[in-house]
Amino acid sequence: MMIKNLLLVSFFTLLTFKLAIAEVFPTASPVPGGIAIIKLDHDFNNQSKVYFWKKRILTRKVNNSWQALVGLPLKIKAGAHKIKIINAQGKKYFQEFSVHTKDYETRHITIKNKRMVSPTKKDIERHYKEKPLIIAALKTWTENSNIQTNFIHPVNGRFSSIFGLKRIYNNQKRIRRHTGLDIAAPTGTAIISPAKGKVIRTGSYFFTGNTVFIDHGQGLISMYCHLDKTNVKAGQELTQGQNIGTVGMTGRVSGPHLHWVVSLNNTKVDPKLFISKNNAEK
Ligand SMILES: [Zn+2]
Structure with missing residues (x-):
């Protein structure tokens, strides 16, 4: 009985530990060659579309909030950039994000x-x-x-x-x-x-x-x-x-x-x- 309880406790400890370290990939890295993860506002839904440099952008829902994952080219300049969003009603709007510099060897x-x-x-x-x-x-x-x-x-x-x-x-x-x-x-x-x-x-x-x-x-x-x-x-x-x-x-x-x-x-x-x-x- 003791052993059984001990096993049960270790099982739950392990489970909690696993949940605590569960990460969601990719990792955000808003630099040239990296990925900007942009939180989209409440108006966004699965009918909305996101574009960057005229290319369609991957969107997903994580913990009830929508985000856009933008792949950043190695040639992009550091500073402010924006994504274009077209919502379900066809209304266009923009959201800004920052790109930082990165030195490559x-x-x-x-x-x-x-x-x-x-x-x-x-x-x-x-x-x-x-x-x-x-x-x-x-x-x-x-x-x-x-x-x-x-x-x-x-x-x-x-x-x-x-x-x-x-x-x-x-x-x-x-x-x-x-x-x-x-x-x-x-x-x-x-x-x-x-x-x-x-x-x-x-x-x-x-x-x-x-x-x-x-x-x-x-x-x-x-x-x-x-x-x-x-x-x-x-x-x-x-x-x-x-x-x-x-x-x-x-x-x-x-x-x-x-x-x-x-x-x-x-x-x-x-x-x-x-x-x-x-x-x-x-
Ligand atoms: Zn190679």
């Missing part, structure tokens, strides 16, 4: 395969054929009022390159921004879908290699690059944790890793904002 990278740094004319032609397909996938908008925004890690591995880095390849003058999060893991390591969604497309591209695009709803898209094997097909519905493929080094890479992209309102944002620090780097 610069890193020099040497790639031995010259063709990857300075692609040939043929490579560039191939890239220009592929580019519209990638752009179209990232632009996907599907109505969905039940989006899973608390992601789990897509792969077990070390974060080898963070989002937003300013990269200079082989001492070239051009600075390229790293618009994903790299997770290093051996070739063949399983990659899982961090949240429920639907596969938009899969393909093999010059820069990103074997790639999978997942639509999580309302402009929240995730992209998985350089895969060795792809285990899903376009149109397939995915549950959180479902295997989508394996880590590889296809496309422009210097070693096996997952280049993970998260896009919100067709804007690449820091994937780390969608995952808990508690189950971070393993």
Whole structure:
């Protein structure tokens, strides 16, 4: 009897503890490459629409209040910005929010395969054929009022390159921004879908290699690059944790890793904002 009570007490303690630390993701980070979470006023309902830079914005209801989740481009200037809201009656109004500055590191990278740094004319032609397909996938908008925004890690591995880095390849003058999060893991390591969604497309591209695009709803898209094997097909519905493929080094890479992209309102944002620090780097 004593043991039973003790177990019951520990169970409730654990439950309370779990509820107390339950966080809602993504984490707000109103900086270039981050996400602004804007509380919408009482007039807002599920018929209202939000826009930023002419793009539809994800909205959701948390604890009975509506909020807009705005993906902020790396090129956005710090200061005041506004979202446009069109309510159910078609009335337009604006709500202001602030963007703060963020300094991103610069890193020099040497790639031995010259063709990857300075692609040939043929490579560039191939890239220009592929580019519209990638752009179209990232632009996907599907109505969905039940989006899973608390992601789990897509792969077990070390974060080898963070989002937003300013990269200079082989001492070239051009600075390229790293618009994903790299997770290093051996070739063949399983990659899982961090949240429920639907596969938009899969393909093999010059820069990103074997790639999978997942639509999580309302402009929240995730992209998985350089895969060795792809285990899903376009149109397939995915549950959180479902295997989508394996880590590889296809496309422009210097070693096996997952280049993970998260896009919100067709804007690449820091994937780390969608995952808990508690189950971070393993
Ligand atoms: Zn990367």
